[in-house]
Amino acid sequence: MNIFLKYLYWQLILSPKKVLMITKNYLLFGCEFFSIKETLRSLFAPWKMTTLSYGRGLDIGRYFETFVSNIFTRVIGFVMRTFLIIIFLFFEILVFIVGVISFILVLIYPLIAILGIIYSFKYLNV
Secondary structure: OOHHHHHHHHHHHHHHHHHHHHHHHHHHHHHHHOOHHHHHHOOOOOHHHOOOOOOOOOOHHHHHHHHHHHHHHHHHHHHHHHHHHHHHHHHHHHHHHHHHHHHHHHHHHHHHHHHHHHHHHHOOOO
């Protein structure tokens, strides 16, 4: 196989495959880095699992205070995890867009290079 065919195989087959594989790896990295499964599973869990015990006996004031405190920690947990999910979505969208742009550039790079060479001959003073 001559060198030109090897180049075309590399440029049009191997390089796009590599870009897709790299993009897929970054998308999977985002899922692992942001622990998205665990975050979604514990969306309504208390923040840092901080809860107060209701204790023994019937004390309405303490019961109400503990209830409000536990609800408050769940709200904080929900807000923090929602913020983390939003950051994760921005990261994934950014990685996907960069991956698509890279894929397209890898495919059209030979055309850009050839057009650049042809265009440069226009300004050659020979």
